[in-house]
Amino acid sequence: MIHSPLTPSPSTRSRLYRGSAEIELLIACVILLSLILLVAGTLKIGGARLTATRQASFHAFHDATEDSTPLYTNDPAAQPIDGIAAIRPTLPNRVHSPHPTVTATGQTGGDGGTFTVTVGGHAAVISPTWAYSAYPIGASDQAMLQTWFEGYLHDPSGIDDSTRSSLGLSAPWEP
Amino acid sequence: MTPRLLQPLIRLHRNTRGNIAVLLLLTIFCLVGLIGLVWNTAELATRRESLQTAADSSAHAAATWMSRCTNLVAAQNMVICQDGSAEVIWHAIPPTDKSVRTHLERELADAQTMLSGGDPQFASMRNRMLDALRRVDDEYAMASGAWQSVSGLSNQKFADQLQGDNFRKAVRQAGELLDWVNATYVNGDPANSPRRPGPPGPGGEGLRQLVEKWSPPANSAPFLQAIIASLQQQLAVLAEFESRTAPGVAQDVPGRVAAHEAEVFATQQEMVAQITPTISQQFSDQADFYKIRLTAATTGRGAQPNGPAQIQAPVAPADDPSLTPQPHFDSLRGATVEIDPINVHTDAAAIIWPTPESRTITIAGRPIKFTVNCNIPGGWGHVYAAPIKRYFEQRVASDQQSLATYMQRIDDLRRQLAELLRQLRGLPTNDTITPLPATLSDSVIDDTGNFPSVAAPPRLTAPDDASDQLRAQVALYNQHARAYTGTVRGLAGLLRSWARYYDRFTVPFAVATWHGHVDHFRHVVLKQLGTSKQFMVLATYRLRHIPDWAQAGMRTSAETAIRDRIVSQNIGPVGQSILSTLIGADPSGAGGGFLDPTGRNTVLAARYSPQASQAAFAAINAVAAEVAPQIAAEWVSRPWPYEITPPDTRVPPSQGIGKNDRQTYFTLIAAARPTAANAPRFILPKLTQTKAPELLAYAQAEAFNWMEFNAAYGGSERFDEVASDPNAFFIGCPLPWRLSTIGGWNWNSRLAVSDALSTSIASNPELETFFTEGGVTNNDPQSIDTLTLH
Numbered sequence A: 001m002i003h004s005p006l007t008p009s010p011s012t013r014s015r016l017y018r019g020s021a022e023i024e025l026l027i028a029c030v031i032l033l034s035l036i037l038l039v040a041g042t043l044k045i046g047g048a049r050l051t052a053t054r055q056a057s058f059h060a061f062h063d064a065t066e067d068s069t070p071l072y073t074n075d076p077a078a079q080p081i082d083g084i085a086a087i088r089p090t091l092p093n094r095v096h097s098p099h100p101t102v103t104a105t106g107q108t109g110g111d112g113g114t115f116t117v118t119v120g121g122h123a124a125v126i127s128p129t130w131a132y133s134a135y136p137i138g139a140s141d142q143a144m145l146q147t148w149f150e151g152y153l154h155d156p157s158g159i160d161d162s163t164r165s166s167l168g169l170s171a172p173w174e175p
Numbered sequence B: 001m002t003p004r005l006l007q008p009l010i011r012l013h014r015n016t017r018g019n020i021a022v023l024l025l026l027t028i029f030c031l032v033g034l035i036g037l038v039w040n041t042a043e044l045a046t047r048r049e050s051l052q053t054a055a056d057s058s059a060h061a062a063a064t065w066m067s068r069c070t071n072l073v074a075a076q077n078m079v080i081c082q083d084g085s086a087e088v089i090w091h092a093i094p095p096t097d098k099s100v101r102t103h104l105e106r107e108l109a110d111a112q113t114m115l116s117g118g119d120p121q122f123a124s125m126r127n128r129m130l131d132a133l134r135r136v137d138d139e140y141a142m143a144s145g146a147w148q149s150v151s152g153l154s155n156q157k158f159a160d161q162l163q164g165d166n167f168r169k170a171v172r173q174a175g176e177l178l179d180w181v182n183a184t185y186v187n188g189d190p191a192n193s194p195r196r197p198g199p200p201g202p203g204g205e206g207l208r209q210l211v212e213k214w215s216p217p218a219n220s221a222p223f224l225q226a227i228i229a230s231l232q233q234q235l236a237v238l239a240e241f242e243s244r245t246a247p248g249v250a251q252d253v254p255g256r257v258a259a260h261e262a263e264v265f266a267t268q269q270e271m272v273a274q275i276t277p278t279i280s281q282q283f284s285d286q287a288d289f290y291k292i293r294l295t296a297a298t299t300g301r302g303a304q305p306n307g308p309a310q311i312q313a314p315v316a317p318a319d320d321p322s323l324t325p326q327p328h329f330d331s332l333r334g335a336t337v338e339i340d341p342i343n344v345h346t347d348a349a350a351i352i353w354p355t356p357e358s359r360t361i362t363i364a365g366r367p368i369k370f371t372v373n374c375n376i377p378g379g380w381g382h383v384y385a386a387p388i389k390r391y392f393e394q395r396v397a398s399d400q401q402s403l404a405t406y407m408q409r410i411d412d413l414r415r416q417l418a419e420l421l422r423q424l425r426g427l428p429t430n431d432t433i434t435p436l437p438a439t440l441s442d443s444v445i446d447d448t449g450n451f452p453s454v455a456a457p458p459r460l461t462a463p464d465d466a467s468d469q470l471r472a473q474v475a476l477y478n479q480h481a482r483a484y485t486g487t488v489r490g491l492a493g494l495l496r497s498w499a500r501y502y503d504r505f506t507v508p509f510a511v512a513t514w515h516g517h518v519d520h521f522r523h524v525v526l527k528q529l530g531t532s533k534q535f536m537v538l539a540t541y542r543l544r545h546i547p548d549w550a551q552a553g554m555r556t557s558a559e560t561a562i563r564d565r566i567v568s569q570n571i572g573p574v575g576q577s578i579l580s581t582l583i584g585a586d587p588s589g590a591g592g593g594f595l596d597p598t599g600r601n602t603v604l605a606a607r608y609s610p611q612a613s614q615a616a617f618a619a620i621n622a623v624a625a626e627v628a629p630q631i632a633a634e635w636v637s638r639p640w641p642y643e644i645t646p647p648d649t650r651v652p653p654s655q656g657i658g659k660n661d662r663q664t665y666f667t668l669i670a671a672a673r674p675t676a677a678n679a680p681r682f683i684l685p686k687l688t689q690t691k692a693p694e695l696l697a698y699a700q701a702e703a704f705n706w707m708e709f710n711a712a713y714g715g716s717e718r719f720d721e722v723a724s725d726p727n728a729f730f731i732g733c734p735l736p737w738r739l740s741t742i743g744g745w746n747w748n749s750r751l752a753v754s755d756a757l758s759t760s761i762a763s764n765p766e767l768e769t770f771f772t773e774g775g776v777t778n779n780d781p782q783s784i785d786t787l788t789l790h
Helices: A010-017 A020-065 A139-154 A161-166 B004-014 B019-117 B120-153 B161-186 B207-214 B221-250 B253-290 B386-425 B468-499 B510-532 B548-585 B597-637 B659-665 B757-763 B765-773 B781-789
Strands: A094-096 A101-109 A113-120 A125-127 B292-297 B315-317 B326-330 B335-339 B357-363 B366-372 B439-441 B453-455 B536-538 B542-545 B639-642 B667-674 B697-705 B747-752
Touching: A020 A094, A020 A101, A020 A113, A020 A125, A020 B019, A125 B019, A139 B019, A161 B221, B019 B221, B019 B253, B019 B292, B019 B315, B019 B386, B019 B510, B019 B536, B019 B667, B019 B697, B019 B747, B120 B161, B120 B207, B120 B468, B161 B207, B161 B468, B207 B468, B221 B386, B253 B292, B253 B315, B253 B510, B253 B536, B292 B757, B292 B765, B357 B548, B357 B597, B366 B548, B366 B597, B386 B510, B548 B597, B659 B667, B667 B765, B757 B765, B757 B781
Parallel strands: none
Antiparallel strands: A094 A125, A101 A113, B292 B667, B315 B536, B326 B335, B357 B366, B439 B453, B542 B639, B667 B697, B697 B747
């Protein structure tokens, strides 16, 4: 059998294939590295989503039950309902609806570049409870409660201010 | 030789080309799968977290609405109490005005009459004092003369030497004491023995000096003018009071209050009725916001066979059918009574000791009869409008203060007048004149080594063999000595009456009059509120029996309180009755037929007061010891108006709302399931063989009161002691406060450990469905409780 460059002999063919495995390995490394970076990115995004959801919950409950300053958004998706407050209005009524965001940063590989993904969470907690102490907000909520309570003085059937003064009654507030 | 057919397999075996590619493909496959697993895990955790947030915030929102409704109802109960208090003040004004005006005008008329027509008693006061002083001197001269005669004759020998010695001793003592009365009590000299008191005047004066210093002027006009001026000022203050109160009194306050209370009560009912749809709407909004399915559940109250539970506020109207009167066999009456849960132990159901307790005791051989009052007005432990009484009382106490200042001004003017009149008469601020003592200490030690007490002065008894002359002189001495001390006491009394001469114009009375009327109408209006029942009570409020563990403590506490009250309310009248009888009978003969009537009463009152008080206490205590245990037994056997269920077992001294009440009336469960829009979205589910599980989240929330463990409110509730208030009123259970006081107006919401979950699943089919869909197919309460409460 005559061997030519197109039909190399087995020994020549063997020499020609030398190094192809290294090329495949290089390609494989690139692909695998990309995939690993993708796994890492997914992990970071997943963590960020969990953090955002949890932060939303914590912020909402914190704002509603602990914070001394009313914190709430005018989230059209979380508007306070009137309910029984509509029977005698002017009471404070809030929905604490924070939308925290968390940014996850991942490696794109190769040139050392990065990508960022921002994810968000949301929650909605209502407050206050219209307790006399108005905890935790205090003065501002209590002022609204006082206005509401004193509104009874202005009921047509109620005892008006002049009669109260005439009878020497104590101020209705503090009750 | 290799078979021809095996050649390709042998070549494949020898061929190493593409091995890396195969490995690469397998690795890529694994890594892509890993991406899917990581993403899906994070997706599931995020959705689960989000669902839990939805359940938490929804349960919290429902509890917030429950708290809101409860707070508003508490505030409205306080509005009703404020209305009631206004009615009390309105009622109390006219009778107070009339009473004070009548009093002042009568005094003014008297003063004017005295000014224009003269005051004969005043005009004669100076002469009466001087006459009395002259009589004192005259009687002393005669008593002293008689004593000297007796003393001169007492040196003779008597057959009975001991009798003779005792007679001479008595004569000596009589002389010394006559001397003390004259020199010290009348003339203001230092006492003739350090064991005897000094002069009786507030500045160390004797009666003679007091007559000189305090001697009334001839003209009473300046005093009467001052009195008239003060009374006119007092009437002017009263006119201010009338002017201020006239517009209010002219209003139909009771009519307006009744209408307003009805309106407020109607608003309360509307709010309570609207709370269920409000919470339903809140749930609907929450479900839309989180894009989930929500359900609400309770342990039974408001649970529905289909759909979510109808969450209610933990309140009920006072006229709720569940609060019907309870029959009870009254051991004191021997009959069955109906006990109203709102007006407890009142009217026909009052705890009344049925018979008057008349007793007779014998003191010094003389029977003394008296009656012990074993009841208090309205009956033991009675309470009208029990759920709102506490705040109502506070409000009345606060509301009556402003108008009380007018009465205070009137009383202050009277005090100022008293001071002015004292200054005009030259009287010191302290015008106390020490009474002539009934006995004085002897100056000589007796056989026992003590200084004996001797009647001042002693009555002498002549020895058996005394001569007629001595007997006559002793009789003369006794007569004049008695007359002498009588005139001395009369003079002291005259000086005292001069110091008190204008007291009728100066004693304060207006504040007491105001308080008396306010107190009367406080009872009247509270009874009206209790009868109309137009207010709300906590849903847990009802009549309940004292728990077994607390009965012994309550019985002891009630018995002590009842006994103390019987003693305190009877000790005055019974003591006085015994004292009067003792003085009237004078069984020991002290001063009998010897002292003048005034002196005798003073001496005997001083002598018998301790004995009378002691006897009265012993006698009343004996009756109370007999009666109080029986009243306490009836007390403990009766149901009382508990605002919350009392604990079944002993608690350290107090405890807030118990588990059953909390779970039944103040707790709810919210459960959430994802919708299609909110379900976990997995990537490469086939590759990763991942199937999204059925997610379920639940949360328990409750309404609770901030003040539950505040010592001024729930933290002070004792179940084994009577509860009392500043008006000395006491009942057999903690006084309700959670729906009418400032402390009660402090309901809040909170998430709680899910200890009501298993009961709620059993009571709410929709919640059970949620759990079934979520993979919990068997509601085993024990397992769920273990899981949630471990």
